[in-house]
Amino acid sequence: MIEAIQITREFRYQGITLTDLGENFTPEYIKDFYAGTYPALTNAEIQDNGISDDKHIYTFSTKVATKG
Structure with missing residues (x-):
């Protein structure tokens, strides 16, 4: 039996x-x-973490930068 x-x-x-x-x-x-609420999201990457527990999970992650 297939369940949707x-x-x-x-x-x-x-x-x-x-x-x-x-x-x-x-x-x-x-x-x-x-990004209007969390300005660091302007330069964030989107990671597609796949499906887990009936949820398609995306994570926004920012890179840590150093001045040099």
Whole structure:
């Protein structure tokens, strides 16, 4: 028997789960939207962590930079 499940998206940044704005919006758009609240997201990378527990998980991560 095949069972259909609904996969939701989850966006994470520094231990915070950010609300998905809707499936019509790309992860890039969501990152840009939240950059207004979290300015470091402007230069963040989007990591697709795959599906776990019926959630498609994306993580926004920033690079640590050093002045040199």
